[in-house]
Amino acid sequence: MSSADAVTTVGILGSGIMGAGLVEVVARSGRDVVLRSRSRESADAAVEQLSAGLTRQVDKGRLEADERDAIVGRISTTADLADLAGCDLVIESVVEDMAVKKELFAQLDDALEPEALIASNTSTLPIVEMAVVTSRPERVCGIHFFNPAPMMRLVEVVRPLTAADETISTALAFAESCGKDAVEVTDRAGFVVNALLFPYLNSAVRMWEQGTASIEAIDTAMQGGCNFPMGPFALLDLVGLDTSMAILEALHSEFGEPHLVPATSIKRMVAAGHLGRKSGRGFRAY
Template sequence: MAIQTVGIVGSGIMGSGIAEVAAKAGHTVVLRSRKQETAQAMVAGLEKSLAKQVDKGRLSPEDRDAVLGRVSATDHIGDLAGCDLVIESVVEDLEVKRALFAELDDVCKAETILATNTSTLPVVEMAVATRRPDQVVGVHFFNPAPMMSLVEVIAPLTASEATVEAVTAFASACGKDPVQVKDRAGFIVNALLFPYLNNAVRMLENGTASRDDIDAAMKGGCNFPMGPLALLDLVGLDTSLSILEALYAEFADPNYSPAPALRRLVAAGHLGRKSGQGFYEY
């Protein structure tokens, strides 16, 4: 099916970023949050992002206005009824997501594809919460969505080939580079990335090297743009902990068992950049 109207559920930075990507690609976008003020705040964030691009000469004022004209905000889930694709980007809690998918299933037209932006959780668990499991997939954008080129398209056992291909085509139309992956915890990127990040925390705990030297070594020795501890702060330590817990629950691999220091920082409310303090202070 041709995807023209896209619904985004969730008021965080990922929801706003995906909305920007879809609207720039010419899609009509409906942003839904539980409160109208947070939905409007997402639009305000989008306006700010586009304004910066205009100031830097990357976007014309006319194109900015056209993008904004394709985006609307709402606190009413019924306004998603006519969307061809709905992407949820709410909290990484399986029960919350399952309840949302059941609600979307009741609200949306029969043809609507329902997608999750989860980074780790099993997509099939959300699919079976609906009466359309063949039309449920994962579509994992990376943060910041407007800048990152990769999108993981996750196919649970229940998804039809037509659904997977439609969402892959949508990601390509948005200028992204989609890869298809089976529904296993962590998919491709996080399954490979988080053992590395977790072991960097263990190395810091063990006193092998300092925080700054660990990050400098991986930047200078592997040509990574950011060291592992700084990257954990960017991702969010609470998000990182949740991803590791989900990976360990599925695979029982010691490399996925969260380092104690990571747990302690999250317990203290030191969540990285978003809280102003993590492995670094901001």
């Protein structure tokens, strides 16, 4: 039996955009999925939205109706952590707040069978701090999908100091069985992608603040000059200015480098509630 075969039922914590995307990815892989949210209503709403998206794919001829029905049929919802007891793997995808995550990991430790794996989808926070609040730190790792999870191929499997080799091999095999390109990374702030990406995004904002070029010109230059799919300001608005600021603060906290301090404009926009696409206004209006 392969490591991937050891994971037949997966729990997902969090019914936001990322949580719903993870549910779709796992259900498409042929596994049963339990989506847990703080309220059953929000979990059900996420599944309804997922189902509607799959129906649009059927209407466009990209998915067969029976395949849509099979995917949705593998999904169940709950507001009770006890309903995750039968899961082989639980992936946490809630707010990027360490205190919230640690409390949740301690509760999961009590709710799950001793052999179950617990993973975080955090993009920046240290996995080891979550692992040590459980009685199974060797069975805790990071499994970081990118947004939107059904479309983005990369998954960073994060190895904290406490993780067993079997945990990491199972997580890698699981991600690959979901059709993803999985890479193993060390448990350090930002891992690979965000540790490289966000200093670049922050530098773009500072370049604009210094008057080097307009937002539109910088975005156009990076798309046309580097063949990037979108410019830095469009990407910041897509990610969310609040999320971007939190990632930069985590990077600065770990590495202490001045260029990692969030640009003044990012901090002021977050304070004003201009968070990007999700709020209708960021560096651009939506």
